[in-house]
Structures are given as C-alpha cells and as structure tokens.
Amino acid sequence: MSMLFSEGLKPYEGELSAEIQIGLREIRDFFGLEQVSVLAYDKNHIAIPVTYKVSIPPLGTVGGIDIREEEPVLIKISLNRYPDHVPLILSNRKDFPKKHLAHLYVSRTSEEPGKFCLVRNNPNEWFAGVRMSDLLAVGEQWLFKAAIGRLSDDGEEFDPIRLERYSGYHVYKYDVLHEVVRKDERFLSDLGMALLFSCILNDHDKKYGSLTYKTLFSVPFSQLDTIVKVIEELNTKAKSKSNSPLLSILVWRVDGEIEAEYSSSLPKAFGDLRQYFNQRGIDIDATLAVFENLGLREKRGLPIVHAIKRPKKMVGYGGHYEFINFCVLTPETKGVPIPDDAEVWCQSNLEPFSPDLAAKLSGERRSSKTVYIGAGSLGSKMIIHDARSGKMDIGVVDEDKLLQHNLARHALYDDKVGVNKAEAIIRQISDMFEADITTGFRAFAMAVEFVADNVFEEYEWLVDSSASLLVQNWLARKQFSTSLKVSRCEIADDGRLGLLYIEGENRNPRIDDLINMAYFSAISNVALESWRRRDSEREFSTIDVGLGCSSTTTVMPDDIISFHSSVFSRLLHQEQSKSSIGGEGLIYLSQIETEGIPRLHSETITVPAFESMSCQEGSGWEIRMAAGTSARLLSLCKQNARIETGGVLVGMANYKTSTIHIFDLIEEPQDSKGTCTGFIRGVKGLSEIIEAVKEKTGGLVGYIGEWHSHPMDLEGLSARDRATIEELAVVNRKVPIPTCAVIVTNRKILPFIFL
Incomplete structure (x- = not known):
C-alpha cells in the first residue's frame, strides 16, 4: 500500500516559466539535490517532492507526536500565478498526524495532504518580499516546532482550526456565544442548542458564497414569539435581503467532553454534517426538527455554529470553546427535508467592531467624555475619528440638517440627507457598534443655547467645531464647571491654516482670549500675518445650492478639511490622555501649503492666564x-x-x-x-x-x-x-x-x- 501522495502523481511534461525555473533551482540548492523531480499535481499546479531533515529531541518528540527525522513534503507551485501566489508546503505522508497539530489548513477531504500554515497574515503578501529559500526555511522550522510541541506561540493556549477556503463570514462577539455555552443556556432542556438573533449583512450577488451573517444575542424560549414577530415585520419592510433578520442555531455537546484533536476536514454536504455531529453526540436532526416545527426555516441558508470545548483557552480569547461556522443551503420550499447532498459552506468568524477592537486596531483607548458643538464638515470627521478609536461617550449638538451640498465635504453620505446632522452622525456611529450598548452616544438637535446646563456637567471635554461667532460669544459668556475643558477648532486662510484652541486651567485663558491672542500674534508670526492680510482682502463666494437658495462659504476641498481634522483629533486625544501644556492655554497651528507639492508645518503658542x-x-x-x-x-x-x-x-x-x-x-x-x-x-x-x-x-x-x-x-x-x-x-x-x-x-x- 502506497504511503506517499507523490507515488500517485505523474511527471510533469509541460513547459515551465522562467520564474518557476528559478524557484526550482532554489529548491535544489536548499535541499542539496543534483536535480529536482517535477510532478503534475493537477492541471494548474506542479508538485516538487523533497525531504526535510528534522532535528528530533534526544528523548523523542513532545507528546509522542509522529514527526520523523526525515519528513517527506510536496512543494505545490501554481503554474499560472507563481511568483505572485505563494507555493504551499504539503506533507507527502498519508499517515501524517493532522488531527494532533495546530497550524494546518483544513483540507477539502480527509484524504488530501496536510497543508502547513506558515504565516499568520496574507501569505502572498509575505512571499512578495522573500525568496523561495526563505519559504523553505520557514517550512523546516514548522516541522521542528511540531516535534518539540511549540507550533503555538503560547503553549498555554489552544490554536484554532485554520480555514484555507471559506464562503462568507459569520460576525459575532466570541464572549456572547461563549457565555451561552458555558452557562449551558439551552433553548430546550433536552437539547444542547440555542437560537441566535442574526441578520444577513451581505447578499448582493444572490450567491450563497457571498452570504455574511451577523449575530447579536441569544433568544430565550420565553421571548421567541416576540422575536419571530419582529423578524417577520422587518423582513416585510426590507427592500432587499441585505440586513434582513433571521435566526441562527448554536449547538454543543451536553456531556462537556473535551476535544483536543483537530478536524483535518470539514463537511461539504448535509449528510456529512449530520455524521460530523453524530460523532460528537449532537442530534442535528432533532435540533432542526425544533427549528422546522417553529416555522423558522430560512430560504437563504441556515447558519449553524458548533461550539467545541478545547483543553485550553483559545488563543486571543478568554474561553475554552472554539466555534466552527457552517451554512446549510436549505431548499427554497418550507417543509421539504434537507437532502443529504445539500451543500454546506464553512464560514470564517469575525469579531464585530467594538470599543475593545477599535482600541486594539488604533493602538490607543479614547475614553474622555466629549461633547461636540457643530457636526459640519470639520466636526463630523473629528467625531468619526473618536468613534473609530472606541470612544463611547460622545455628545453632538447641531440644529441644522444635512443638505445635498454638504456631501462635498461631510463625513456622512447621501442616505442621511434631510436628517438633522447631530442625529445623523450619532446614528452613524451607533450603527458601527451594533453589538454594544451605545447610550453614551447622544444627539442634541437644537441650538447650543437651548441645551440644558446639566448636560454639560456629564462631559469632560467640550469641542467647538462650529466655526460660529455666535457659539464663540456664547462660550465666552457661559459659566461651566471648572472640570469641563473647553476647546475650539477652525480652518482659515482657504485651508492653509488650521487653528485649535484649548483653554487653560479654570477656563483661563478663555476661548475668546485665545482667539483674539491669535489675531494679535500676527504681529510676530508669519503664518498668522499672512492669514490676517489675506482675510482682510477676502470676498466671500456666494454659491447657489438650489433654486432661490445660496450659501456664503469658503471654497475648500474635502482632503484639506480631512487633513486638519486628523491633526486636531490627534492633538485633542493627546491632551485628553496626558496634558502637555499644564495649566496654560494653547493655540495650535496646523499649516499646509496647497500650491505645488504640499508642505506641512505645525506650531504651538502657549498662552498664560489673562x-x-x-x-x-x-x-x-x-x-x-x-x-x-x-x-x-x-x-x-x-x-x-x-x-x-x-x-x-x-x-x-x-x-x-x-x-x-x-x-x-x-x-x-x-x-x-x-x-x-x-x-x-x-x-x-x-x-x-x-x-x-x-x-x-x-x-x-x-x-x-x-x-x-x-x-x-x-x-x-x-x-x-x-x-x-x-x-x-x-x-x-x-x-x-x-x-x-x-x-x-x-x-x-x-x-x-x-x-
């Protein structure tokens, strides 16, 4: 009986590109061969059989894993896409211990070779900066780590199954599903299952491969009727399948048995999925019968999430459960049993956007409670910057509606036209955190003078981005708690100059002190003098925005506003986190020369108390x-x-x-x-x-x-x-x-x- 996959492959007789020939020479030199054997793997790939020399510990491999001193592998190379597509390193052994090793891609079938997962990020991007010999060296290290039990970066954590191919995504918070399983919160007492409130995020192409689901919470049996009515009402109103709600299924084995082995392949058809669950003591037919009896069958795929208990907590998470995501392509007609040959897609899990994820991605945590006055082109961008960094306490004051001409420079899009700017931007950032509590996002659709005094007591920072003289005067007259830090930002000189003012301790210097001091500083500051000279000669443009309507405004491109908003947002965050100006006030100048190649400059003026x-x-x-x-x-x-x-x-x-x-x-x-x-x-x-x-x-x-x-x-x-x-x-x-x-x-x- 043949024990090597290569024994079933024939020699490749076609032509090879110059790039592949260079790669073959690198393989030859790395392994010290006189020549390499080139086999036909399939019509699009060749395979090069080689053998790694693996350094085995004197006392044998850790855990007795079957890694040998000589490990035969196949280097699988794309005929059409090399070198843009990274070659795969496959085990040439049919008895390779795939079930016991992390960092192996799940195969289409259990009979396929084990595929080494060599890098965490996009392997093609990684290979674009290295040579074939570098890839081969990483493969050698992979086998050595497998022998000594160090494939996982942290031996105290369990690596998840690696999916090489998947169809769409299932978005949910790991902790939400983990708590359901950990607490054994069953929908029915005799089955290890729960129903999940989900929705289809993307089905634009009407192909099952493009389906993306998002799950928000578990549905208790006592609330099922209410949830079903909500789903039916929303689906009736929905104009498309995108964002239409549905119920998903979460299943787990009730005996709590731990699975330490990896699945070398995952089901591709419903009959295989049934067998997959039966092997784990999960009666999927009984689970689906409950689903069917409740009239919950969906026409556009049925998401099923399988919770597997692992011996250690999962890498990057706080729980021991790994979740495998399936999508069963159910028949279009309700009441028709799911045939064994119904397709089953594996889906990749994504964590929903959350404050924690935002903080991880941005490398910072923004927590200062901030109220913005003005959600125009500048303010809207700064608000979005804060939200995307995970700030969850944002108030927005603006009495105006978003109009068509605002789309030229505003952070919002046409779906918010006609909506009050404060309400629209709050709705936008709330939607970003759909799986989180967003009560800290508040809109005040009114002029700032009508906002109740106790509202401002709830915030640590006030940022005026209104460019309004009315608001400037109001800020100068208004009495706030000394714990509220007040700032103002604006763009001047046709976008050449951005000005950010931050009041000093106990509101001294005050906003009007700082603004007027900036005017006076033009006596000695070149940038401010140039602005003041040009501004004194300026004629404001009147732009027609509709029949009978016009707007007096400064013409300015969106990217200039984005530049200044980013700089302002960065400085405000730094001052909110750790002040660098002490008790003094600050005038910050961000400068960009817009003619020719842009030149950037910044300057700070600290202002003592008046x-x-x-x-x-x-x-x-x-x-x-x-x-x-x-x-x-x-x-x-x-x-x-x-x-x-x-x-x-x-x-x-x-x-x-x-x-x-x-x-x-x-x-x-x-x-x-x-x-x-x-x-x-x-x-x-x-x-x-x-x-x-x-x-x-x-x-x-x-x-x-x-x-x-x-x-x-x-x-x-x-x-x-x-x-x-x-x-x-x-x-x-x-x-x-x-x-x-x-x-x-x-x-x-x-x-x-x-x-």
Whole structure:
C-alpha cells in the first residue's frame, strides 16, 4: 500500500516559466539535490517532492507526536500565478498526524495532504518580499516546532482550526456565544442548542458564497414569539435581503467532553454534517426538527455554529470553546427535508467592531467624555475619528440638517440627507457598534443655547467645531464647571491654516482670549500675518445650492478639511490622555501649503492666564489683559516716581460679550508731557505704530484706549480725566469702539469704560 501522495502523481511534461525555473533551482540548492523531480499535481499546479531533515529531541518528540527525522513534503507551485501566489508546503505522508497539530489548513477531504500554515497574515503578501529559500526555511522550522510541541506561540493556549477556503463570514462577539455555552443556556432542556438573533449583512450577488451573517444575542424560549414577530415585520419592510433578520442555531455537546484533536476536514454536504455531529453526540436532526416545527426555516441558508470545548483557552480569547461556522443551503420550499447532498459552506468568524477592537486596531483607548458643538464638515470627521478609536461617550449638538451640498465635504453620505446632522452622525456611529450598548452616544438637535446646563456637567471635554461667532460669544459668556475643558477648532486662510484652541486651567485663558491672542500674534508670526492680510482682502463666494437658495462659504476641498481634522483629533486625544501644556492655554497651528507639492508645518503658542478686571463705573464691561500687562503698567508708574506718565492700549473690543482685550501698551510718545498733577499724551509716531498693528492683524487689533498713572494714588478719575474722556467718546463712537481709560496707581489698576 502506497504511503506517499507523490507515488500517485505523474511527471510533469509541460513547459515551465522562467520564474518557476528559478524557484526550482532554489529548491535544489536548499535541499542539496543534483536535480529536482517535477510532478503534475493537477492541471494548474506542479508538485516538487523533497525531504526535510528534522532535528528530533534526544528523548523523542513532545507528546509522542509522529514527526520523523526525515519528513517527506510536496512543494505545490501554481503554474499560472507563481511568483505572485505563494507555493504551499504539503506533507507527502498519508499517515501524517493532522488531527494532533495546530497550524494546518483544513483540507477539502480527509484524504488530501496536510497543508502547513506558515504565516499568520496574507501569505502572498509575505512571499512578495522573500525568496523561495526563505519559504523553505520557514517550512523546516514548522516541522521542528511540531516535534518539540511549540507550533503555538503560547503553549498555554489552544490554536484554532485554520480555514484555507471559506464562503462568507459569520460576525459575532466570541464572549456572547461563549457565555451561552458555558452557562449551558439551552433553548430546550433536552437539547444542547440555542437560537441566535442574526441578520444577513451581505447578499448582493444572490450567491450563497457571498452570504455574511451577523449575530447579536441569544433568544430565550420565553421571548421567541416576540422575536419571530419582529423578524417577520422587518423582513416585510426590507427592500432587499441585505440586513434582513433571521435566526441562527448554536449547538454543543451536553456531556462537556473535551476535544483536543483537530478536524483535518470539514463537511461539504448535509449528510456529512449530520455524521460530523453524530460523532460528537449532537442530534442535528432533532435540533432542526425544533427549528422546522417553529416555522423558522430560512430560504437563504441556515447558519449553524458548533461550539467545541478545547483543553485550553483559545488563543486571543478568554474561553475554552472554539466555534466552527457552517451554512446549510436549505431548499427554497418550507417543509421539504434537507437532502443529504445539500451543500454546506464553512464560514470564517469575525469579531464585530467594538470599543475593545477599535482600541486594539488604533493602538490607543479614547475614553474622555466629549461633547461636540457643530457636526459640519470639520466636526463630523473629528467625531468619526473618536468613534473609530472606541470612544463611547460622545455628545453632538447641531440644529441644522444635512443638505445635498454638504456631501462635498461631510463625513456622512447621501442616505442621511434631510436628517438633522447631530442625529445623523450619532446614528452613524451607533450603527458601527451594533453589538454594544451605545447610550453614551447622544444627539442634541437644537441650538447650543437651548441645551440644558446639566448636560454639560456629564462631559469632560467640550469641542467647538462650529466655526460660529455666535457659539464663540456664547462660550465666552457661559459659566461651566471648572472640570469641563473647553476647546475650539477652525480652518482659515482657504485651508492653509488650521487653528485649535484649548483653554487653560479654570477656563483661563478663555476661548475668546485665545482667539483674539491669535489675531494679535500676527504681529510676530508669519503664518498668522499672512492669514490676517489675506482675510482682510477676502470676498466671500456666494454659491447657489438650489433654486432661490445660496450659501456664503469658503471654497475648500474635502482632503484639506480631512487633513486638519486628523491633526486636531490627534492633538485633542493627546491632551485628553496626558496634558502637555499644564495649566496654560494653547493655540495650535496646523499649516499646509496647497500650491505645488504640499508642505506641512505645525506650531504651538502657549498662552498664560489673562488678568480679568471689571469696570469701575458699573458699565458691566470686563477688561482682560494678557499676562504681564498689569505688572508692566505698575512698573512704569513706579519708574516715573511722582511724575504722571501714560500711553495707549492695544487690543480689541467685543460688544456682544462686553469685553475689551488688551494685549500690549504703548508707552508715552516723545511729545508727551507729564507733571505731578497731570499728563498730556503726545502723538508723535503713534499713528504709524497703530497702523502697523492693524495692517498685520487684518484690521482686527489696534487702538483700544488710554492709560496713565496717578502716582499720588488717586483711585479714580480726575475732573480733567473726565473731560478728556468725554472728548474721546465722541470720536470713538464713530469707529465704533468703547472709550476705555485705565488709571494706574502704585498698587492698583483701575479700568473705566464708557459707551
């Protein structure tokens, strides 16, 4: 009786490509042969019989596994696809111990040679970067590891069956099915079975080979009628077979017997499947009779999952059960028995997308509870970035609906057109985690000012991606818990510049402090100056989005927004995980030069806390001074001893928030006059300085008020001060800006604001 597969093969007599001939020479050299024998395996493949020398431990193989010092193998090479298709290494022995070895592909039949599984990832991709000799060396290592019991990376875990060919997928959480079997949660007391609520994810081609199922949970007997009604209603409404719900079957042996051997082949027909289950004490006919009696037979395949108890926990999982997935191609007519020759497909299992899987794939875990204001083109992408990294606590505030023109740059697609943006994006990310609890995803389809205060108390971070001045002003006025970290991001300068602001400790510096400081920083920052100059000359485009409708917007491609959204998302995650800025505020600039070959650059500006002061006259206005400004004023007062000094303030005003920001001060011009009792501020060179500031900041920052000292510590306005303020107020109202005067004593800074 022949014990080698090669003895049944004939010599190959056809032509061989140059690439195959090179591969054959490598095989010859590796094994030290004078020449190699080329056999015809089938019409598309050749086989090269060779023998490995295996180093067996002195005391024999581990566990007595039948690995020999000389192991005959076949190198199976594709005639048409080599070298793009990796050769297979097959055992040439008919008595090779396939049932006792991991890392072997399941064969079509039990009579086929055992196929070595050499690499975990795509073997063709791996082979694209190595030579034939590298493949042969891995095969040699495979046999050595088999002899010493080290085929598995971790000897304390059990490797699953390797499927080389499968038809479609069955998606489910391992832990969900494992708990059903571990707790022996039977649908009926006399059978080791459970019914699973599943759905068909993909059947577009109407071919059984394309079927993909997704299972969500086990169905208790007490809830069967309700679940069946839900399935019938959903299937009636379904426009296609995709996403249509159905019931799957999970089976296991009730005696709890452990199976340590691997199945060298899996059933291809229903008769073989029945025998497969009978050998394990599972009455599949009785199980299917229950299914049939309940009227649950499906026309498009019947998914059956077999739970096998292994001696060790499965590699990568926490349980001892391995799940083998079958799909029985049932007759189209209900009530007709399943014939023995009905096809059975093996399916591969996939874990559904989950927070844990997202964290594994992204290499990070995002857990900070975040509420986004604005789910437009920028915000929607950042929200998706967070969700795809497994963040499960995301709130979204937006009152607008997704419209057709938004599709040019939005993260959502046409199926969400007409839906509120906040609700649409929350629905989208919730669907990503269908097998998980998604109550942490919340949509607020309203303007932000209507969101209840207690909502914001539930979050750790607020991200404003609205690009709205209304929201900016609201954030400046709004009182939040000090535990809420506030940030804002926007894209400017036709996409060349992205700006991300993060408030400091206790909301100081505040968002408006940071935004206005970015304007002022254009005095010394080239990127900001270029933006402010271009922005001051900009004419916004009015784009027609429908008959009678138009939108004033900045024209910008989607990839530019995606670039900035990715950078913002990365920085926010890093700051949420471990802050690098301490208690200070941050202005982050992401820059891309869009002309020619893109050039990327980033820059950070840390901003210390601002000093806040209220108007002494009760106007309700607030002055916010950049750090160091008040110290400088006090120092100038002391330097001039008993002589009054003064100058002008550089900053900007916001009537909506009743706030004046002061970033710098100009000391007394050369033609100023100060005495012990008064100060007359000169004008020499002053207009040139102010104009330079306005030019670099695009007209946003400039003259904002006057300051002078009272070295005699008069804590108020003198009669002369008030008269001068009345004169200034007439001029300032034409600009318009409020009239601001800051009095500096030896110990105090006293702001006065008049409208």
